[in-house]
Amino acid sequence: MKLVKSIIFLVCFSSSFVFADTTDLYPFSNPQQQQVFAELMQELRCLVCQNQNLADSNAALASDLRREVYARLQQGSSKQQIIKFLTDRYGEFVLFKPRVQVKTLVLWYGPFVMLMFAFIVVILVMRRGRKNI
Amino acid sequence: MSWLKTSVPLVLFIGLSVVLWQGLSLDPREIPSPMINKSVPEFDLPGLGETGLKKQDLKGQVSLLNVFASWCAACRYDHVVLQQITEQDHISIFGLNYKDSPADARLWLQKLGNPYKKIGVDIEGRVAIDFGVYGTPQTFVIDKKGRIRYKRVGIMELSLWKEKVLPLVRKLQNETS
Numbered sequence: 001m002k003l004v005k006s007i008i009f010l011v012c013f014s015s016s017f018v019f020a021d022t023t024d025l026y027p028f029s030n031p032q033q034q035q036v037f038a039e040l041m042q043e044l045r046c047l048v049c050q051n052q053n054l055a056d057s058n059a060a061l062a063s064d065l066r067r068e069v070y071a072r073l074q075q076g077s078s079k080q081q082i083i084k085f086l087t088d089r090y091g092e093f094v095l096f097k098p099r100v101q102v103k104t105l106v107l108w109y110g111p112f113v114m115l116m117f118a119f120i121v122v123i124l125v126m127r128r129g130r131k132n133i
Numbered sequence: 134m135s136w137l138k139t140s141v142p143l144v145l146f147i148g149l150s151v152v153l154w155q156g157l158s159l160d161p162r163e164i165p166s167p168m169i170n171k172s173v174p175e176f177d178l179p180g181l182g183e184t185g186l187k188k189q190d191l192k193g194q195v196s197l198l199n200v201f202a203s204w205c206a207a208c209r210y211d212h213v214v215l216q217q218i219t220e221q222d223h224i225s226i227f228g229l230n231y232k233d234s235p236a237d238a239r240l241w242l243q244k245l246g247n248p249y250k251k252i253g254v255d256i257e258g259r260v261a262i263d264f265g266v267y268g269t270p271q272t273f274v275i276d277k278k279g280r281i282r283y284k285r286v287g288i289m290e291l292s293l294w295k296e297k298v299l300p301l302v303r304k305l306q307n308e309t310s
Contacts, residue, residue: 047267050161060232061267064258089265091167114149121142 026070036079040069044086045096053096166265166284173198173279174263178229178253181239186227186253192279195305196225199249199289200261200271202233203241211270211288215248218294224302228252231261231269274298276305 028034038055044065046057054062054069065086072082086094098104177187191198199215201208218224228249230238235254242249255261264273265284274283283301285293 047164060258064262068259068262088167089262090267091164091265093164117145 026066028073033073037070037073040079040082041066043096044069045094047090047094162268163286164267166281168265168281169284170280170282173273173275173281174260176253176260176263178255178260180252181230181235181242181254184251186229186251188279190227190251191275193277194225195277195302196227196250196275197302198227198229198264198273198275200229200231200264200266200269202231202269203237204233205269207288208270209245211272212245212248214289214291214294216246217291218289219248222299222302225250229261229264229266230254231266232256232258274301274305276308 026037028037041055042053044054046052046054046059046062046065048059048061049057052062054066069082072085077085083095092098092101092104098107100108173188173191175188177185179185197215197218199211201211215226219226226248228251230252232255235256238252238254253260258266264281268286270288272285272289273281274285276282282305283298285298289298
C-alpha cells in the first residue's frame with residue numbers, strides 16, 4: 001500500500017507537461033516549420049514578463065514577437081536565422097538557454113568549477129584529519 | 134604556511150560575495166542593447182500630421198529618438214525632461230509613437246506639449262522590434278552618421294541626462310568621423 005501511495009505521489013508531481021497548442025492561431029502547412037515554431041516558442045524569453053517564454057506570456061510584446069517568428073518561418077527563415085534576428089536586436093537575454101560563448105563560459109561552467117574546488121578542499125581536509133589520528 | 138591555507142577559502146568567499154552583491158543591484162529590466170555602435174535600421178513611418186519619420190532624418194545631427202505612447206504613465210515623467218532638453222539644451226528629439234492610437238497620441242501631445250521635431254507612428258510596433266525596443270519609455274542617442282551610441286531603458290531622469298547623457302551628446306557633436 002505504501003508503494004502504491006508513493007507511486008501516486010510521484011506521478012502527481014511529474015505531471016507538469018505543458019501541451020501548448022498554437023496550431024489554430026499559427027497554422028503551418030509544413031510540419032518541420034511547425035516543430036521549429038513550437039521549439040522557438042519555448043526557447044525564447046518574453047522580455048516583459050521575463051520568467052515566461054513566448055508560448056506562455058500574455059504581454060503585447062510576446063504576441064508581437066510570436067507574429068514576427070511566425071512570419072519569418074513562413075518566409076523560409078531557418079531557426080538559426082530567426083535566433084540571430086532576435087539576438088541582434090535584443091541580445092543573448094532573449095534566449096532562455098544562453099549560448100556557450102566566451103562571455104557565458106563563467107555562467108555555464110562557473111558552478112562546476114566551484115563545486116570541484118569545494119570537493120578538492122573537502123578531500124584535503126579529510127586527509128589531513130586522518131593523519132592526525 | 135598554514136595561514137595561507139586557512140585564508141584562501143576566506144578570500145574566495147569574500148570575492149564571491151562581492152560578485153553576488155553587485156549582481157543584486159543589477160536590474161534585469163535594463164537589458165543592454167546589442168545595437169550600440171550599429172546603424173539605425175531602415176524604416177519609413179507615417180506621422181501624426183503630414184510628415185512622418187524615416188532613417189534619413191536621423192542622420193546629419195546628433196539626436197535623441199524617444200519611444201513613447203499616450204497609454205504609458207511613465208512617459209509623462211519622461212516628457213517633462215524631454216521638454217527641457219529641447220528648450221534648454223537645443224537637441225533634436227524624434228519621437229517613435231509605439232503601439233498607440235494616433236488620435237490618442239495627438240491629444241496627449243496637445244495636452245502635454247510636443248518636444249518632437251518629427252514623429253513616426255509605429256502602430257504595430259514592427260519598427261520598434263528592429264530597434265530592439267521592448268517597452269516604454271526608451272530613448273536612443275543617435276550620432277551624425279545615424280548610429281546608435283547609447284540606449285536608456287526607462288525614464289530619462291534629469292540627473293542621468295545632466296551627468297551622463299548630455300556630456301555624451303556634446304562629445305558626439307564634436308566628433309568629426
